[in-house]
Amino acid sequence: MNILDTVRRMARGYPGGTDAVALRLGKSASTFEKELRGAPGFKLGAEDAADVSAMCMDVQTENAMAYATAIAVRTGCMLVPLPIGIDVNADECMRAAAETSREAAELIAEVLGSLADGNVSDNELARVDRASGELVAAMQAMRRVMAERNKASKPPVLE
Secondary structure, three states: OOHHHHHHHHHHHOOOHHHHHHHHHOOOHHHHHHHHHOOOOOOOOHHHHHHHHHHHHHHOOOOOOHHHHHHHHHOOOOOOOOOOOOOOOHHHHHHHHHHHHHHHHHHHHHHHHHHOOOOOOHHHHHHHHHHHHHHHHHHHHHHHHHHHHHHHOOOOOOO
């Protein structure tokens, strides 16, 4: 996934959208929107992208890890989120596992559909890339809730 796409997705999913994110970054909404589009003469800085990611992680938006994941993928790494220490109800882990399974099935369906004619078009490859990113995001979410459950099941450490 394109780096700008990830930050754009995160900013739009933030409460108040790109306008709220721009305000928190100390930018005008129009300037931030141009940076997100990659308009000529406008560039989104790595610090701003990281700040958007941190803002989204703070409020746990759906695509909060998109930017970090894209960087990890581009560098051949795997991102393992740190536990955030919130209470997790029993259903959250099951929902995360089910979502990961659904995303895996969608990826496999895209791959098999793309290979049906023996060729892979640009559009088919883009759909496989998108499905791959969605599966990685689902796995990260599942890993996060599992880590939270793990942490919650341990007795408190006495100092």
